[in-house]
Amino acid sequence: MKTLAPKTGNSCFGCGADNPLGLKLTFHGDPEKGTAWTEFLPPHFLAGGANMMHGGFIALLLDEVSSKVLSMQGKRGVTRNLEISYQKPVNLSGPVRLEGSLIRHEGRKHFIKARILNPGGDVLAESEALFLVFNTSS
Numbered sequence: 648m649k650t651l652a653p654k655t656g657n658s659c660f661g662c663g664a665d666n667p668l669g670l671k672l673t674f675h676g677d678p679e680k681g682t683a684w685t686e687f688l689p690p691h692f693l694a695g696g697a698n699m700m701h702g703g704f705i706a707l708l709l710d711e712v713s714s715k716v717l718s719m720q721g722k723r724g725v726t727r728n729l730e731i732s733y734q735k736p737v738n739l740s741g742p743v744r745l746e747g748s749l750i751r752h753e754g755r756k757h758f759i760k761a762r763i764l765n766p767g768g769d770v771l772a773e774s775e776a777l778f779l780v781f782n783t784s785s
């Protein structure tokens with residue numbers, strides 16, 4: 648098990664310590680299994696309408712936990728594709744869990760699935776992403 652906490656000098660909206668508007672998320676994961684996860688209480692400024700999270704922020708969270716699957720393994724890369732299935736509203740009045748896992752990789756191409764769950768374990772949104780990694784040789 649590994650933990651990635653926000654670092655100074657990193658202004659990433661999701662995980663950096665130096666973004667005053669950022670979420671400053673801490674992630675946990677298993678590099679060998681290719682997993683990453685976090686739990687947090689979404690701030691209300693992520694709202695879209697009513698008490699629901701904005702769809703763009705849902706995409707951001709899925710992208711973020713997907714990228715952390717790679718960070719856990721010491722890999723650096725960027726999102727090439729992100730396909731999202733919005734299944735239920737992400738309610739802003741309770742905590743959410745983000746989970747990501749590596750499906751497979753072919754050289755620099757890494758295919759990663761992710762999801763957002765509520766405390767009852769309901770899947771609210773899911774994604775499949777293709778990340779292009781810059782520092783892999785296999």
Ligand SMILES: CCCCCCCCCCCCCC(=O)SCCNC(=O)CCNC(=O)[C@H](O)C(C)(C)COP(=O)(O)OP(=O)(O)OC[C@H]1O[C@@H](n2cnc3c(N)ncnc32)[C@H](O)[C@@H]1OP(=O)(O)O
Pocket residue numbers: 710711714723724725726727728756777779781
């Ligand atoms: C310099 C290092 C910086 C590192 C920073 C790390 C920060 C991390 C921050 C993380 C923050 C969180 C994350 C963020 O938010 S990252 C921010 C959002 N992402 C970006 O800004 C990335 C923008 N895109 C690019 O820069 C380029 O597209 C890159 C560099 C990624 C690749 O451009 P390149 O010209 O090299 O390649 P390509 O695009 O022609 O194609 C690539 C390959 O993919 C294959 N393909 C395409 N579609 C599919 C498909 N559906 N199923 C299967 N395969 C598919 C395609 O056939 C090809 O395969 P192959 O021909 O190679 O075999």
